[in-house]
Amino acid sequence: xxxxxxxxxxxxxxxxxxxxxxxxxxxxxxxxxxxxxxxxxxxxxxxxxxxxxxxxxxxxxxxxxxxxxxxxxxxxxxxxxxxxxxxxxxxxxxxxxxxxxxxxxxxxxxxxxxxxxxxxxxxxxxxxxxxxxxxxxxxxxxxxxxxxxxxxxxxxxxxxxxxxxxxxxxxxxxxxxxxxxxxxxxxxxxxxxxxxxxxxxxxxxxxxxxxxxxxxxxxxxxxxxxxxxxxxxxxxxxxxxxxxxxxxxxxxxxxxxxxxxxxxxxxxxxxxxxxxxxxxxxxxxxxxxxxxxxxxxxxxxxxxxxxxxxxxxxxxxxxxxxxxxxxxxxxxxxxxxxxxxxxxxxxxxxxxxxxxxxxxxxxxxxxxxxxxxxxxxxxxxxxxxxxxxxx
Numbered sequence: 001x002x003x004x005x006x007x008x009x010x011x012x013x014x015x016x017x018x019x020x021x022x023x024x025x026x027x028x029x030x031x032x033x034x035x036x037x038x039x040x041x042x043x044x045x046x047x048x049x050x051x052x053x054x055x056x057x058x059x060x061x062x063x064x065x066x067x068x069x070x071x072x073x074x075x076x077x078x079x080x081x082x083x084x085x086x087x088x089x090x091x092x093x094x095x096x097x098x099x100x101x102x103x104x105x106x107x108x109x110x111x112x113x114x115x116x117x118x119x120x121x122x123x124x125x126x127x128x129x130x131x132x133x134x135x136x137x138x139x140x141x142x143x144x145x146x147x148x149x150x151x152x153x154x155x156x157x158x159x160x161x162x163x164x165x166x167x168x169x170x171x172x173x174x175x176x177x178x179x180x181x182x183x184x185x186x187x188x189x190x191x192x193x194x195x196x197x198x199x200x201x202x203x204x205x206x207x208x209x210x211x212x213x214x215x216x217x218x219x220x221x222x223x224x225x226x227x228x229x230x231x232x233x234x235x236x237x238x239x240x241x242x243x244x245x246x247x248x249x250x251x252x253x254x255x256x257x258x259x260x261x262x263x264x265x266x267x268x269x270x271x272x273x274x275x276x277x278x279x280x281x282x283x284x285x286x287x288x289x290x291x292x293x294x295x296x297x298x299x300x301x302x303x304x305x306x307x308x309x310x311x312x313x314x315x316x317x318x319x320x321x322x323x324x325x326x327x328x329x330x331x332x333x334x335x336x337x338x339x340x341x342x343x344x345x346x347x348x349x350x351x352x353x354x355x356x357x358x359x360x361x362x363x364x365x366x367x368x369x370x371x372x373x374x375x376x377x378x379x380x381x382x383x384x385x386x387x388x389x390x391x
Contacts, residue, residue: 046089047082047338049074050109052130053121057097058245061272062122062147062323067092068316069308069327070119073335075315083335095121099129107135116346117334120146122270124153124193131155142349145330147270159353160374161330161366168268168291169201169241171379173208175289176239176264183211185237187229187252189244190219197243213237218248226255233260242267250279257284269293273382273389274321285384292380295364296391297325302363304329322382332361333375 051070054063074088082088091113095102102121109115118141120127127146130136131153136143145161146153176184184205188198198215205212214235216228232240233256240256242249242265249271256265265288277285297320300306308328312320334348336359341348351357352375357368366375383390 045086047086047117048089048091048113048115049117049119049334050091050093050106050113050115051119051121052093052095052102052105052109052126053119054097054123054126055092055094058247059097059122061246061275062270065272065321065323066122066147066327066330068318069312069324069329070331071327072308072311072315072324073328073331076311077331077335083338088335091115095126097123097126099125102126103129103133106130106133110135110139110141115141117141117144117349119144119330119334120148120158122147124148127153127158131158140346142353144334144349158373159349161333161376162269162293162326163374163377163379165197165268166200166204167374167377168293168379169204171291171381172241172266172268172289173204173210175381176266177208177210181238181264182209183213183238185214185216185232185235185240186212187216187218187232187240187242187244187256189248190217194243201241201243216252218244218252225251229255230259232256233258233263237263239264239266241265242271245270246272246275247279250276250284253280253284253288262287264289266290269322272321272323273384274319277384288384290382292322292382292391293376293378294322294325294329295378295380296382297322299391304332304362304364307362329361329364329376333359333366336361 051067053067054060055067071090074090077083078087091109093105093109095105106118109118120130120143127143127148130143141157143158146158147162148160148165186198186201188194202212214232214237216232218225218228229252240263242252244252249267253265267288267290269290269292271290273290295302295305297305297308300309305325308325309320311328312318312324337348337352340357341351343351352368353373354370355368359366364376364378368375380391
């Protein structure tokens with residue numbers, strides 16, 4: 001798949017967004033710039049939360065939803081009086097999915113905006129660049145809740161909200177083993193992180209006695225990608241696991257469905273499902289399943305789901321999604337940690353990492369422990385059917 005083709009797909013998707021959605025996006029960006037221009041000293045009675053995340057490149061649909069959920073919770077909290085008498089000031093910078101841009105943005109957040117907390121962005125490369133940034137290393141900050149694709153970042157100063165990639169994959173494999181499926185195909189993007197994930201997944205399959213029927217490597221050549229998808233379909237796997245971003249997954253599905261219309265295709269929670277359906281088409285996303293790290297965002301079975309739904313209606317002019325709910329719960333977890341901490345605000349996340357802590361968010365619990373860098377172990381499966389998404 002040539003880069004120009006992928007760019008055209010992204011542009012085509014961007015043009016399909018409604019005028020109102022574009023206005024909302026630019027409103028968020030403009031608000032972020034205005035907030036960033038204010039010195040922290042001008043508002044001493046605030047807690048400053050910063051984030052560098054993709055809002056305009058290949059992970060933009062993921063980033064925008066994640067930010068929308070976080071901002072919704074902070075807006076609702078500030079309207080109710082803030083936390084411990086202080087308002088949350090939330091500053092968001094677009095890292096464009098580029099490690100160098102992410103490192104620069106985080107440096108400015110630390111040195112100029114004097115942030116108290118740093119939320120993570122999307123992807124392994126940008127997260128690692130933030131951890132390597134000299135300004136971050138000099139600070140006492142913890143990188144909280146990055147949306148990392150496949151690798152476990154080797155740092156004592158990162159705290160994940162969501163389960164690990166391996167936990168998600170194991171949940172998918174358990175789901176299909178219950179259906180009696182013991183052979184699988186893998187389609188993976190030709191990037192370093194996806195290649196490493198392919199090796200890890202292959203090892204996991206061997207350990208489980210699951211047969212790998214075939215694989216497809218999704219590179220930069222559109223014609224070769226189509227051939228790879230056709231060959232994988234010809235190996236007749238019971239199901240296929242895709243290790244790729246949303247756009248590459250959509251393009252793979254369109255080719256794979258030409259010869260394998262009813263083979264299950266599975267992916268993890270960082271695929272933006274609405275974007276996937278927009279790009280691949282409603283027919284192509286039938287027979288696809290995706291692990292999810294939060295409950296169904298469109299129901300109110302628990303108090304956190306209901307709270308998220310109500311606040312999204314009140315503060316955002318856009319539909320809820322799994323990623324807006326995840327952002328909402330991440331923000332709520334941070335605030336609960338601040339409320340629990342007996343020390344300074346900045347020590348709240350260190351306390352979560354170094355103590356045995358259980359926090360009920362309203363039907364969804366997170367657990368802090370010195371033995372784990374992942375607060376939540378919640379996992380579910382979402383299935384695309386003819387009438388839409390079913391959890």
